[in-house]
Amino acid sequence: MTRPEIGLISPCFIVSDAPAALAFYRDRLGFEVTHQEPAEAPFFGIVQRGGAMLMLKDVGIPAMPNRQRHEWQRWDAYLFVPDPDALAAEFESRQVQFSEQLKDSPDGLRGFELRDPDGYVLFFGRPVELTLRLKS
Numbered sequence: 001m002t003r004p005e006i007g008l009i010s011p012c013f014i015v016s017d018a019p020a021a022l023a024f025y026r027d028r029l030g031f032e033v034t035h036q037e038p039a040e041a042p043f044f045g046i047v048q049r050g051g052a053m054l055m056l057k058d059v060g061i062p063a064m065p066n067r068q069r070h071e072w073q074r075w076d077a078y079l080f081v082p083d084p085d086a087l088a089a090e091f092e093s094r095q096v097q098f099s100e101q102l103k104d105s106p107d108g109l110r111g112f113e114l115r116d117p118d119g120y121v122l123f124f125g126r127p128v129e130l131t132l133r134l135k136s
Contacts, residue, residue: 010046011077012055014063015118018042021056024117028096052079063118075113076120084111084125104128 015021018036025031025047032049036042044057054077066073081087088102091114099121100113111125 008051008053010053010055012057013076013116013118013120014061015056015058016063017117018045018056018058020117021045021058022047025054025056028094029091030094063120065119065121067119067121074121075123078123078125080126081111081124082126082130087124088112 013021019042022033022036022042022045026033030049031047031052031054034046034048034053036045043059044055047054047056066076084102088098091098096114098112099115102110102112104110108128109123109125110128111123113121113123115121
């Protein structure tokens with residue numbers, strides 16, 4: 001029996017200002033706004049870059065990043081990036097501030113972190129071991 005495949009996963013972040021959040025992901029991180037509702041003054045939107053998609057929704061309550069709920073939970077989303085060095089360079093050229101600089105971490109990942117305007121922490125990276133396979 002063939003196992004059914006699962007496609008992509010798209011986190012939904014509660015945001016304090018949907019138009020501002022959509023603009024941050026579009027203008028600073030290079031995502032495309034693929035949907036917003038309503039078209040003018042949206043309260044909901046979807047941004048996408050490659051296979052990464054985030055849903056952003058303003059429901060009239062404060063944003064609640066993982067770190068606010070659980071001190072040990074650093075990230076709200078892990079975005080797999082085959083070449084985190086190149087993406088970090090792109091973001092630096094856009095003056096995006098990192099909350100953690102590009103590095104190899106003790107848990108075997110290469111990447112960097114940044115916070116969006118609502119405090120959600122995004123990790124952009126990949127396993128360090130993948131470097132060896134990509135260079136081979």
